[in-house]
Amino acid sequence: MSPRRAAAVLVLVAVVAGCTREQWHRFPSPDDLVAAVPWFSVMHRGIAIQPYKMPLQPVEGAVPITGREVVPAAVPQHQAQLDRLVNPVQVTAESLERGRDRYEIYCSVCHGAEGLGDGLVAPSLANAVRNLTDDRVVRSSDGWVYGVITNGFGALMPEYGGRITPADKWHIVNYMRTLGGTAR
Numbered sequence: 001m002s003p004r005r006a007a008a009v010l011v012l013v014a015v016v017a018g019c020t021r022e023q024w025h026r027f028p029s030p031d032d033l034v035a036a037v038p039w040f041s042v043m044h045r046g047i048a049i050q051p052y053k054m055p056l057q058p059v060e061g062a063v064p065i066t067g068r069e070v071v072p073a074a075v076p077q078h079q080a081q082l083d084r085l086v087n088p089v090q091v092t093a094e095s096l097e098r099g100r101d102r103y104e105i106y107c108s109v110c111h112g113a114e115g116l117g118d119g120l121v122a123p124s125l126a127n128a129v130r131n132l133t134d135d136r137v138v139r140s141s142d143g144w145v146y147g148v149i150t151n152g153f154g155a156l157m158p159e160y161g162g163r164i165t166p167a168d169k170w171h172i173v174n175y176m177r178t179l180g181g182t183a184r
């Protein structure tokens, strides 16, 4: 490259680099240049789906704009509120089957297959795991148990709110009621 050419390129670079944002926009974009060629303009002006033009289905696991399910913690001051929750899942063979399946995955390690509080890890929890056929549990409302599953209980029972869907939690409640022949 001759020195004159090099100088010209340098000046051009300096001019372009010194452009303000507004001035930049006066340069045709590569896209516009390509579109000036008739063959390419077809692509340029083709039917494009504009953002927000079509409603898209929310992706799986999306949080509704109304927020997540809010379930109060299973503590005495919220008992009345939990008791008012209505179990929307009818006790059917399908519900009990699904409940048994989920119970065995999530609950039996601690509460035991029969709900007697004698699961595999109960000894390492100082045998403080509740027997689910206890009077206290049998008499508690479905809503209360739903709250226990959702938010955990005491210091030792973990919360399952984010891991078990609302429907499955009710299936588990339904199934739990059959443990030890305690169905009400």
Ligand code: HEC
Pocket (backbone or CB within 6 Å): 103, 106, 107, 108, 109, 110, 111, 125, 128, 129, 130, 132, 136, 137, 140, 145, 148, 149, 153, 154, 155, 156, 157, 158, 160, 172, 176
């Ligand atoms: C890591 C062990 C563990 C797992 C898993 C577990 N629990 Fe518990 N659960 C406990 C312990 C420990 C207690 C007693 C806590 C206390 O009394 O402080 C308890 C208490 C309860 C109670 C009694 C609450 C009350 O009012 O006294 C219910 C009902 C219950 N669990 C249901 C379930 C269900 C349903 C599942 C499965 C979704 C489950 N638990 C999973 C450890 C566990």
